[in-house]
Amino acid sequence: MVCNEIQQNIEAYLDGELTLSDRRDFEEHLGNCNNCQLRLEAVRKLNTSIKKIGYSSRPSGLKRNIRAGLLDLSGEDSPGFNWSQLLGFSGASALFAGVGVWLVMGVMINSPLQLAHTDELISAHVRSLMVDHMTDIASSDRHTVKPWFNGKLDFSPNVVDFKDHGYPLVGGRLDYLKGRPTAALIYKRRAHVINLFVRKADTPAQITTMQLIQHQGYQLLNWQERGLTYTLVSDLNSKELQAFANKLQP
Amino acid sequence: MANRKERQRFERLMMGHLDGAYNLALWLVREPAEAEDIVQTAYMRAFEHFHTFTGGNAAGWIMTIVRNTAYNWLNKQKRNSNLISFDEVLHSHEPDNRKQLTPEEAVSINARSSQLMEQMERLPVEFREALFLREIEGYSYKEIAEITQVPKGTVMSRLSRGRGQLQNLLLEQQKRRQQNGM
Ligand SMILES: [Zn+2]
Numbered sequence: 558m559v560c561n562e563i564q565q566n567i568e569a570y571l572d573g574e575l576t577l578s579d580r581r582d583f584e585e586h587l588g589n590c591n592n593c594q595l596r597l598e599a600v601r602k603l604n605t606s607i608k609k610i611g612y613s614s615r616p617s618g619l620k621r622n623i624r625a626g627l628l629d630l631s632g633e634d635s636p637g638f639n640w641s642q643l644l645g646f647s648g649a650s651a652l653f654a655g656v657g658v659w660l661v662m663g664v665m666i667n668s669p670l671q672l673a674h675t676d677e678l679i680s681a682h683v684r685s686l687m688v689d690h691m692t693d694i695a696s697s698d699r700h701t702v703k704p705w706f707n708g709k710l711d712f713s714p715n716v717v718d719f720k721d722h723g724y725p726l727v728g729g730r731l732d733y734l735k736g737r738p739t740a741a742l743i744y745k746r747r748a749h750v751i752n753l754f755v756r757k758a759d760t761p762a763q764i765t766t767m768q769l770i771q772h773q774g775y776q777l778l779n780w781q782e783r784g785l786t787y788t789l790v791s792d793l794n795s796k797e798l799q800a801f802a803n804k805l806q807p
Numbered sequence: 808m809a810n811r812k813e814r815q816r817f818e819r820l821m822m823g824h825l826d827g828a829y830n831l832a833l834w835l836v837r838e839p840a841e842a843e844d845i846v847q848t849a850y851m852r853a854f855e856h857f858h859t860f861t862g863g864n865a866a867g868w869i870m871t872i873v874r875n876t877a878y879n880w881l882n883k884q885k886r887n888s889n890l891i892s893f894d895e896v897l898h899s900h901e902p903d904n905r906k907q908l909t910p911e912e913a914v915s916i917n918a919r920s921s922q923l924m925e926q927m928e929r930l931p932v933e934f935r936e937a938l939f940l941r942e943i944e945g946y947s948y949k950e951i952a953e954i955t956q957v958p959k960g961t962v963m964s965r966l967s968r969g970r971g972q973l974q975n976l977l978l979e980q981q982k983r984r985q986q987n988g989m
Contacts, residue, residue, distance in 0.1 A: 568967055572941065574948050592910060599913030603970055603977075607942040610920045610927075615829040616843045620822065623850045627817065630854055631810040748840050774883065794844075796851040 560586075563593050567600050622723060622747075629800035674735055679775050681732050682752045682790040685743065691750065692728030692743055702729040706740055712785065714740040714755040717805075724751070724801050744801070749793040751801065758786045767802065769795060778802045817857050820865040821850065827866065827944055828873045834939045835877040835932055842877075849876040864950070871954050874936065881932065908974055916977045926976040934969030937962055 563586045569575050570583050587593055685691050694705040703716040709731050718726040723746060730741040732754065739756040758781050767780040776798050778789040787805070789798055828849065832842035853860075853872045860868050918926075927935055933955075940951045952959045 568970065569963070572948065572966070595910035595914055599908075599910060599916070599974070600970060602914065602916065603974060604942055606918055606920070606923055607927075607938060607973075610924060611943065612826050612830050613833055613839075615826055615846075616839065619829065619843055619846060620825060622847055623822075623825070624818070626847065626851050627814050627854055630851060631814040633811050633814065747844065749844075794848045794851065796848070796855075 560590060560593055563587070563590070564596055567593075567597050571597070571601055571604060618723075625723060626797060626800065629803065630796065675770060675772050675777060677734055678754060678777060678788055678790050679773060681734060681741070681754070682750075682775065685730065685741065685752055686750060691730070693730045695728040697726050697728075699726065702726065702742070705729055706731070710738050710740055712755075712757060714742065714785075716742060719744065719801070719804055722801075722804055723747075724804070746791070746793050746797055746801070749791055751789060751791040751793060751798070753805070754786075754788045754790065756786050758784050769799070771795070780806075782806070813857060814854070817854050820860075821853065821869050824866045824869050828869060830943065831870060831873055831936070831939055832877050834927075834935050834943075835874065836880060837928055841880065845876050845880055846873060849873040852876065864953075867946075867950055867954050870940075870944075871956070874954065878932075906975075907971075908978060912978055913974050916974060916981060918977050918981070922980060923973075923977065926973060926980060929976060930969055930972055934965050934972065937965040938969050938973075941966055 563583060566575060566579065566583055570580065575583060587597065694702055696702050697718055697720065699716040699718050703714070706714060706729065716726070716729070720726065724744045727743040727745055727750075730743065732739045732741045734754065734756060737756055739754050742753040742755065744751040744753065767778060770777040770779065775790055775792055776795045778795075778798055780787050780802070789802055789805075791798055793801075825846070829842060829846050832845040832849075833839060836842055836845060849869070849872045853869055856872075927938070930938075936955060937951060940946045940954060946954070948959050948962050951962045955962065
């Protein structure tokens with residue numbers, strides 16, 4: 558065997574991927590060839606130093622967050638959670654058939670259910686991410702945030718901190734959406750900002766199912782309850798946003 | 808309750824691979840906060856599709872989902888920034904435009920982990936991925952081919968070109984250090 562062939566096999570040899578007979582030929586040549594030995598040594602040295610990099614330690618909360626997410630998904634700690642209510646219509650059957658929520662989203666996007674003012678909500682969310690635009694009242698204390706809205710709105714939004722569930726309250730803000738005063742409650746999930754917009758419903762008596770809309774890389778969850786319309790907007794993945802929506806519903 | 812049993816089975820099979828999953832994501836996207844997010848998303852996705860796991864290699868199964876999630880994120884970034892990335896298909900028949908080191912040069916390379924990681928980040932993500940799965944996780948070519956969904960020959964070429972480029976980059980780095988008297 559010539560050096561060229563041998564050198565093409567150096568990595569496969571070190572990676573333990575040569576057949577027994579190729580291995581034998583390889584080693585036989587190596588015993589008589591300094592040049593090939595040196596090349597082998599160089600690759601071995603590189604491999605060893607790559608192995609030495611090893612693992613970086615993972616973030617301390619990762620396992621806990623995944624556990625919490627799994628519990629949410631399996632529905633064990635959330636008896637009030639109802640997939641068919643969340644997804645509505647044919648979406649529910651798609652989910653139960655195991656197709657997965659991302660397909661359901663595709664259905665929603667093209668359906669007439671799409672929120673008329675999706676863009677306006679996303680813009681409001683994006684605006685809030687700008688420096689100093691996130692909150693008018695920055696506080697994780699619901700007893701500070703809730704009264705701040707007094708006199709600014711013609712309803713009183715419910716304000717709850719979900720810090721223990723990994724969705725801490727950051728503060729509140731007054732927005733105008735569709736020309737109507739809107740309460741924006743700001744939560745965080747890790748580094749993700751979540752805006753919860755609460756406003757008077759257009760048609761208070763109407764009962765709507767929860768809608769999930771994906772647009773421009775943002776997830777929107779929209780539902781109506783007791784005459785108020787709630788919309789969550791975030792770039793957080795839809796699973797965790799749904800888990801959060803579930804907590805927000807009494 | 809069935810849900811609970813499924814969740815427990817999922818945790819038993821998949822939670823042990825969390826370190827590998829996180830580090831794979833970290834090697835691919837290089838941002839700890841994003842890697843954390845990707846692993847979280849991937850595990851949620853994996854649980855939803857757990858019924859498609861029919862036994863066998865649990866680590867390989869979860870790693871595939873993690874890397875796919877990471878690539879989704881990378882593609883999104885690329886679209887957002889209009890970056891032109893390395894095109895493997897386009898370049899696969901060209902020799903790497905780097906010279907082959909002499910054996911003496913190659914064997915003279917000494918790199919600390921931090922220096923190595925610095926150069927590793929300059930490799931195409933597919934090369935980094937193959938090197939991680941081979942050297943850190945110890946997967947065979949066949950297993951890497953399954954996880955990354957490419958033929959075995961592609962795995963071999965990625966590993967080989969990755970190692971070759973690393974040697975070049977490390978040697979350049981080493982020469983710069985020596986010039987600076989460090
Ligand atoms: Zn030789």
